[in-house]
Amino acid sequence: MATQKTKTVEHNDPARILIRLSAVLTVIMAVAAGVLTWRSRNDASAPGGESDSSVATTDGDMPAYSFKVNPPGTKPSTGMADVVADFELTERSGRKVTNKDLLGNPWAVCFVFTNCAGPCPRVTGQMKLLQDRFVGKPVRLVTITVDPKRDTPERLANYADNFGADEQQWLFLTGDQNVIYPLIGNSFGLTVHEETGPMRKKGWEITHSTRVVHVDAAGQIRGKYDAGNDVEMAELARELQKEIEGSPQDASIAPSADETDSPVEAPVPAAASNPTPNSEGT
Numbered sequence: 001m002a003t004q005k006t007k008t009v010e011h012n013d014p015a016r017i018l019i020r021l022s023a024v025l026t027v028i029m030a031v032a033a034g035v036l037t038w039r040s041r042n043d044a045s046a047p048g049g050e051s052d053s054s055v056a057t058t059d060g061d062m063p064a065y066s067f068k069v070n071p072p073g074t075k076p077s078t079g080m081a082d083v084v085a086d087f088e089l090t091e092r093s094g095r096k097v098t099n100k101d102l103l104g105n106p107w108a109v110c111f112v113f114t115n116c117a118g119p120c121p122r123v124t125g126q127m128k129l130l131q132d133r134f135v136g137k138p139v140r141l142v143t144i145t146v147d148p149k150r151d152t153p154e155r156l157a158n159y160a161d162n163f164g165a166d167e168q169q170w171l172f173l174t175g176d177q178n179v180i181y182p183l184i185g186n187s188f189g190l191t192v193h194e195e196t197g198p199m200r201k202k203g204w205e206i207t208h209s210t211r212v213v214h215v216d217a218a219g220q221i222r223g224k225y226d227a228g229n230d231v232e233m234a235e236l237a238r239e240l241q242k243e244i245e246g247s248p249q250d251a252s253i254a255p256s257a258d259e260t261d262s263p264v265e266a267p268v269p270a271a272a273s274n275p276t277p278n279s280e281g282t
Helices: 001-009 013-047 120-133 153-162 175-186 230-245 255-262
Strands: 088-091 094-097 105-111 140-144 170-174 192-194 208-209 211-215 221-226
Touching: 001 211, 105 120, 105 208, 120 140, 120 230, 140 175, 140 230, 153 170, 175 192, 211 230, 221 230
Parallel strands: 105 140, 140 170
Antiparallel strands: 088 094, 088 170, 105 211, 192 208, 211 221
């Protein structure tokens, strides 16, 4: 009986109870911190906490520029924050292009790099479809490289030629990375990040969004559309058509029933789907 009494006293020892409670609280706090970290990372790359399939990502640290984007196909809130900031970049022809040069006509802009082994060819293929839809119409297309250190005007020119890009309607821009990355992050509100260290793999050196942004004739952002989603890209085309002609039912752009049920696959040139190894290294 004495032995049993001793065990009971040890079991109810206040010091032991406090130690156990402290251990339990530590575990709970660690789990809560993990959940909050996971949610903050997902919220930084997608609206409403959803998984954002429009971001070409690799595992690793969060991008240097990570912002919540508007839900696909929706218009952002109005205000000066939605106006594209001033910029001056170099076109593949060598001439300087500013945001003011694009005023007066609606335009669609995407972000890719020529050595991309991921979704970039598809994104550019979607832009080619827009070019084909708006031949002879006042719609501009703009591609801005997320790898300006390697994507020189000459390299962009070769890339553009592979996709049959029209020199007058479709611009390919490069410049200083310290200008381009803040422009993408702060002005367009999209993700971009250059990988470093062991996370940097050939063809996946840049983490970036695959959304195509609709900018109106006044330079204000009207919507963001996932290039990996043919339905969203068809909606972008209709929005551009509405802006230039004021008619959402224009026969030259409205999708047929067949198009709605089976979206057109964006063209991807053979040369673009298998990028030439980069002689400059990664």
